[in-house]
Amino acid sequence: MRIAIAGGHGQIARHLSRDLSARGDVPVALVRQLAHVDDVVSDGAEAVVLDLERANARDVAEAIAGADAVVFAAGAGPGSGIARKDTVDRAAAALLADGAEQAGVRRYVLVSSMGADAPPPPGTDEVFAAYLVAKRAAELDLRTRDLDWTILRPGGLTNDAATGSVQLDGSVPRGSVPRADVAAVLVALLHEPRTAGLVLEVTDGIVPTDAAVAAVTEVAD
Secondary structure, three states: OOEEOOOOHHHHHHHHHHHHHHOOOOEEEEEEHHHHHHHHHOOOOOEEEOOOOOHHHHHHHHHHHOEEEEEEEEOOOOOOOOOHHHHHHHHHHHHHHHHHHHHOOOOEEEEOOOOOOOOOOOOOOOOHHHHHHHHHHHHHHHOOOEEEEEEEEEEEEEEEOOOOOEEOOOOOOOEEEEEEHHHHHHHHOOOOOOOOOOOEEEEEOOOHHHHHHHHHHHOOO
16 A cells, blocks of 8 residues: 555654554655655655645645545644644645545545533643644544544553554544554554544553454444
């Protein structure tokens, strides 16, 4: 499979590129800066320099042409303000979907966040609240589209080593999960077409990744 990854220099995305490359897939990392190209190439990805905050749908369609799937793993990142939570976590996700529609790429996997299923509770830090609002809007937009979408909501992200096991379902108790395990789940979702149309949450757990993905497809069937 040829898989275009928005936010290709992010931590989850780099794990994903390495995992995809190791199994013989072709990751295409969309990166904002020329300085990021060598890093993603070292992960086994092809690099395309494209700033989703400045691009249009045609730019995106050209960048992902020939892909079998796209993954939105971009994020404004720590230290960014409220405005960029909207321009990246919402608008860029929608732009990737626009580009996918134009390019005829039907498969779209969105990395969202636990907590995006409802408005932020009162007292939530305003920047984090803006992040959740943006993720919720991105999810709602994607669900209206005629694409084979899957939404994955990780719990709190850590840089711990992958365990190879997760808790994956439509709703799971709040918890944390290594970024490397999120990437492994993304690989499994991309290679299982029956996960299209599912909204899933993932945290650390005891079920091997492939078995966890197989289980959610059985429930969906």
